[in-house]
Amino acid sequence: MPLYSEGDSQRIVPDNNSKAPEPYRSPWRRDFARLIHSPSFRRLQGKTQVFPGHESDFYRNRLTHSLEVAQIAKSIAIRLNATEQHFVKEKLEPDIVEFAGLAHDLGHPPFGHNGEEALDECMRNHGGFEGNAQSLRIVSRLEKKTTAHQVEGTIRAFDANNEDLRRGLNLTYRSLAAILKYDEKIPERAADRAKPKEVVKGYYGEEEYLIRKIKDHVIGKDFSGKLKTIECSIMDIADDIAYSTYDLEDNFKAGFLTPMGLFALDDEIYAEVANTIRQRAAKQYPEFENDVIDADLVRQTLYFVFKEMLFGVSDDLKATVRSRELGWGVKKMMVAAEVQDLSRNLARDGYQRVQFTSQLVQVFLSNIEVVPHEKYPQLHNVRLTLPAFLHVEVLKNITFHAIIKSPGLQVVEYRGKDIIKSIFTSLNQKDGVRLLPDDFQAICKGAPEMRRMRAICDFIAGMTDRYALEFYGRLYGTNQLTIHKPL
Template sequence: MRPLYSVSDYGRVVNTHNPETYRDEWRRDYARLIHSASFRRLQGKTQVFPGHEGDFFRNRLTHSLEVAQIAKSIAIKLNATHELFAEHKLAPDIVEFAGLAHDLGHPPFGHNGEEALDECMREYSGGFEGNAQTLRILSRLEKKVTLNTPTDLSPFIDGVDQRCGLNLTFRSLASILKYDSVIPVRSADREEDKQNKVVKGYYESDSALVQKVKSSVIGEEYTDEFKSVECSIMDIADDIAYSTYDLEDVFKSGFLRPLDLFALDESIYEAVVATINKRLKRQYPDYDREISVKDAKEILHDVFSELFTFGTEQLSILRNRKTSNEYKKMYFSVEAEQRSRHYAEDGYSRTTFTSNLVQVFLQGVEVKPHEKFSQLHKVRLDVKTFIVVEVLKNITFEAVIRAPALQVVEFRGKDMIKKIFGAINEKGGDRLLPKDFREVYRNGDELNRCRTICDFIAGMTDRYAIEFYSRLFGANGMTMHKPL
């Protein structure tokens, strides 16, 4: 079996000299990411609640920092405890990089923003997808290196695209390749392609790069299913962060309290269970049972068991024959509600809750070895922990993110994005683009022009998208001095 890491992992699209012998190539990748514009812009993109709703709530940047910390903790833990990594250690720097970079491609306005750009691009290519856009940002859009660096930093020479993004190592690029498939070209004329469903994968234009990444990481031509060990660690760290910290934001907002999770509409539990069972079948094919709504509610009970604990006082009331059943029901209902309110409103309780959950989930990490390539060892959660994480994650998605209050905001955002795209895509609309995007727009075919518009919009923060829309269509005062 090839060693976990080798010299070939240091390969880049453009071979540039590293004068810093004290710092390895992956730490350079980390630094390039931290100093990039796309990373900074994550602070202006919504995680669950829009930033203007309060300073407490997480955004895509703080979420990515938390994912990176959890992912690095998993790598450190495995290096210290797992026999597979006793001699050849995981590289925590790559794992941390993956956590920081994994959301770079998300557009403004969350899932609805992704759907809007996907619908705009289907007519011209396979559409738009956040993970595919992350690879495109890192390997092409960020302004660090071109093929002719350092003599000529022109993005196009004789019509040929020279951009190489941050010029990262192939191993770092592999760490964000979550889906190993080309997004197929879809047609607006085919009924099956009209569905509002974003297809996961990478863009066809990045196929050659992906093959280079695979060959570099594996050390030979490789065509089978590919997901690097660092990427699998990042993936579960992302799920852990979603399932705990997003829930903390929900409690802080007052949108829901812990006790509310037990009294949601039955259709929400059914949707949660249906999603989990699909993922179980795909990710744990040997697991021979499906979970039910009853199972999901029992998991919620286990997670929030402190709401229902009994002490001496509770037992004495329960056993008192002179107290009516109606009074007992009232007493325990009120007490559970008070505990639930305390959970949601008290910062110490919320912090303890999320911290304990993360620790429990980290204990559920396991490794499924790859028979031939150590680079493809799969780090995942054991099935029991996976189900708990999925219940919490999908409850948040179905009960909060899909709730009308948030959907109204995101729907408006979707409408804004489609109108901005339409305006720029009109004849002469490229004059609305900033100079650097306009230069790229004018050096390619129709697909390149539309993809450039898409790149511009996907990179917007929520606030900038609203402002740009207002400058085009709204009642805000017009200005020619504020830069695009």
Template sequence: MNPLYGPSDRKREAGIIEHGEIEAHRSPWRRDYARLIHSSAFRRLQGKTQVFPGHESDFFRNRLTHSLEVAQIAKSIAIRLNATHPLFKVKSQKIDPDLVEFAGMAHDLGHPPFGHNGEEALDECMREHGGFEGNAQTLHILAKLEKKSTLTQPDDFQPFQEGGIDCRAGLNLTYRSLAAILKYDDVIPMTSDHRGPGKTKKVVKGYYDEEKELVERIKEAVVGDKSYQDFKTIECSIMDIADDIAYSTYDLEDIFKSGFLRPLDLFVLDKEIYENVVKTINERLGKQYKDTPTTVTEKNVYQVLTYVFEEVFFVSKAGERLVKRQDVTKEEKKMAFATEAQSWSKLMADDGYYRTDFTAALIQLFLEGVEVLKDPNHPQLHKARLTVDTFIAVETLKNITYQAIIRSPTLQVVEFRGKDIIKKIFKAIVTNDGDRLLPTDFRKIYQRANNDSQKRRVVCDFIAGMTDRYAIEFYSRLFGANGLTMHKPF
């Protein structure tokens, strides 16, 4: 018996309800993976923004392609740890790669349209009714919203019983699969005054209050203790690393392709950007590396950039010969080296071969920087993390991308417009019998809700599931004057 996995990990909310017998040749985790791939929430990720809006270019990544890349990186980490780390080298103690891959595929299901601003918009609409957060929504989708199973099977597929009892079971996944996407072990407060100092107007990470009992059952199944604190499985921690690596490399590749920045530009950004990067990294170091106290400065950020983009500063053979020439002035030599550096920077940004080689080498470097903290009591909760130096490198690239591009005026204008669209759609539905605007299935759930908070959650679920394009279309049908059809189906 593998100490990482027990029989209760395989239990499901609605029991084992399958078409046919359980397959000996396919694990429960692989079955969960298949259910995810065939779900509507997974398909809709193709219409949700990663960095640049999808209509800008076919090249840029969306949430679906990002999830595929995170899943591949996560599975590579698991395979590498199984092959090299003493905790997992024994055949009976391997990390299940399928379960890790599932976590990577599923981790972004809960992201709403329009990126971070979409998340903020829905949280503002739900702040006094349980909040909104992307990771919480992921669990909510997998455990409740997807229309695969109900607790009333096999007799019928009624999602609600008399009295409004909620019988939805989402994809009816195993408890261990649900645990693999549970990144934050905290309940999101129902109202803003319970969020704590400094958090009343910020998105709070965690899971919804209505999923509290489910999370207790997940903990009971995985570690045998429903009240266990700081719960995070080895698969979830691997997925978290893979997500950060993907952000720090592939998003940077998209930025170079877009022409927004080239490698040399990263060295001459506004001072405020470097200050914000340093502040964010130090905050995360304080939380995640309490055992190895470390602080970074702007100098460290420049050191990371110089190391990552060292090719830009290589001196060619022609440059070496130029240095030795006595008939060339110091200013001419400086100009020649600057021109050479600019040429390399342009080549790395514009040439697809160089970009691909750059990101591949960077990911390999980061994969080699994964370590594991052993949990002596619960092997399921061994913690994978990056070595502190690798973490600083990943966080530097990830946060520079965020500060310089995602928070730039160019993209913020787009996201601000998206935030406005979401809030106006929400307001239209929750006021003056606006539930008539909901699709039939959502309206039925809305009408069965017992209170205002539950009704708003239904509206929130509807909007969060929209793609960027559908949200714009829905908004235009409500408020626009551009002649769009009124007869397009939901």
């Protein structure tokens, strides 16, 4: 079976036959262009990555993070094409991989993961909410590029029976498959979830028919397994690499962490990081005995990451340490002072930070392996080698547990969660849809409860952090009222 087939390039709505295919541009490049020009992509610049954007122009946001993920993902694809025997005859399509990197965070709501939890709690008995599911929904339904009814210049989003005709950016099936990270339908009701109070990763029930179509076109009508294409697995790795390096760089710049500070965290944090890595390793490396992953291994991994930058003691200090005239306490103090100085310089010096993160990314890119699928090359799995995986996971999860769960950021995210739920409550009350923009009001008019709730959720999920704060203020009087600024 070939890696790519004619079905991959077909779209949700077939292209107008009067338009000949462009010989100079592939279908995947057209998908890339449609994404770049979409409002949902632009709005990523107003959504938080780790630190709120208004704190500093230096910190990454969801847009710059997505650009970095796309670049890393495309580099992985190019490298595999040049080095892996699996792609000697048929190459990976870097444009699809790059598209996946750019699109993977489209569905993130304002205020990060707490915003996701807030919307999921509001939608828990109406199909739930999850960022990856929302990304697929945005490109396949919400973006206003195409509908299933476009005749003689008229475009309808819903037919006479109120059936949804929206088809989003009308992408190719292979591009849609590249952002399907979790092939699992989110239960409509919380009672049907294995863990009713946790966010379920997957796709919405409304997209079940689309998922079947994606599988039919990308794999074949006889395929009944779980779908995660090779492009999606590459995007997933690139996302982890970006998290593990660039989020750490933002932390150093912000002053929340120093390199040496990573070695002096609470014991509970190292234990939590080890537990998280064990769970992920069990899924990705079933052949590996992951009982060896513990707090000590986390600390050892950190040492190897920073070994050259921090612990290469200078020749002058080595000579001092060898001196018999100085006591051990003085020698220990001098070594500690030099290491602390190196740590402070790495955190403060932009040149050193960039060199450090660039070297890490290059090392990780050089440690990629392919786990072939026996029957379907579309499902070849790309992953980091185990040592590289451990390094990436330690850096990524240290940042999460030490910073994202820190009191300062938790206060911000808790406030964001409260704002999201308050907005949803206001829009979901009687006549609350009157507070929505005209296009969302039109969707809700005469719609069943499930569609009305989903439309409210779509509206809030599409907000930037700043707009969510502004909208909340206009509802609850925390800023000056205005009737001139449109919703």
